[in-house]
Amino acid sequence: MASIFSRIIAGEIPxxxxxxxxxxxxxxxINPMAPGHTLVVPKHETxxxxxxxxxxxxxxxxxxKRVAKALGEAxxxxxxxxxxxxxxxxxxxxxxxxxxxxxxIDFHKKHSLEPARMAxxxxxxxxxxxNS
Ligand code: AMP
Numbered sequence: 001m002a003s004i005f006s007r008i009i010a011g012e013i014p015x016x017x018x019x020x021x022x023x024x025x026x027x028x029x030i031n032p033m034a035p036g037h038t039l040v041v042p043k044h045e046t047x048x049x050x051x052x053x054x055x056x057x058x059x060x061x062x063x064x065k066r067v068a069k070a071l072g073e074a075x076x077x078x079x080x081x082x083x084x085x086x087x088x089x090x091x092x093x094x095x096x097x098x099x100x101x102x103x104x105i106d107f108h109k110k111h112s113l114e115p116a117r118m119a120x121x122x123x124x125x126x127x128x129x130x131n132s
Contacts, residue, residue, distance in 0.1 A: 003091035006045045016122035019070070019129040023056065024063040026096075026129075028122050031110035033097050036075035036121050040064040041093040049084050049092035064094045070128035071096055075121065081105055 007013045009025045016028035018038055029037040042060050046052050052060065068080040077098035084094055085107065099105060113121075 003045055004089060005039075005041045005091040005093065009041070009043055016118045018122050018125045019063075019067055021059075021063055023059045026063070026067045028118055029095065031112060033095075033106060033109060033111070034075075034077075034099065034104055035113060035117070036071055036077075036098045036125065038067060038071055038096040038125065039093045040067055040096060041091060046092050047086070047090040049086060049094070052092060060092070060094065064096060066132055067125070067129060068096050070132055071098060071125050073128045074124040 002010070004013065008015045008027060018026040018028060020026065023044070024040060024042055026038055026040045029039050040060065040063060042052060042056055044056060046056070049057070049060075064082065068082065072080045075098045078100045081097045081099045081104075082094055083097065083105065086092065097105060
């Protein structure tokens with residue numbers, strides 16, 4: 001069965017889309033640690049990120065870098081943190097989280113934002129990405 005992220009990429013499940021390229025897709029985490037928390041995933045479904053081929057892994061990381069730059073411009077923050085867990089969804093993904101301190105990274109603290117706010121943030125990041 002396709003992973004929930006493959007179904008998002010296929011358009012079967014809605015998401016707040018941020019960006020995509022030939023091999024990768026980025027969308028907002030539905031329960032963000034901070035506004036702008038973005039997930040970057042390879043379109044080719046692979047559970048464990050370190051099982052990606054070198055080519056797929058490099059493509060994902062370069063895409064994540066461009067998305068992270070756009071995120072940092074769209075959402076004021078000191079840094080955009082990058083983390084890989086994969087304990088919940090068996091489809092490789094990188095978390096990009098805007099942070100101002102170490103304490104902002106806490107995978108037990110998830111929030112829920114209004115749909116309009118999520119859409120606004122996704123649009124702001126998408127615009128920065130497109131112009132990069
Ligand atoms: P992990 O697999 O531990 O790296 O965490 C998976 C992440 O995916 C969590 O932060 C969830 O909030 C997020 N997530 C799960 N389902 C969705 C969804 N349908 N749309 C956006 N984010 C999701």
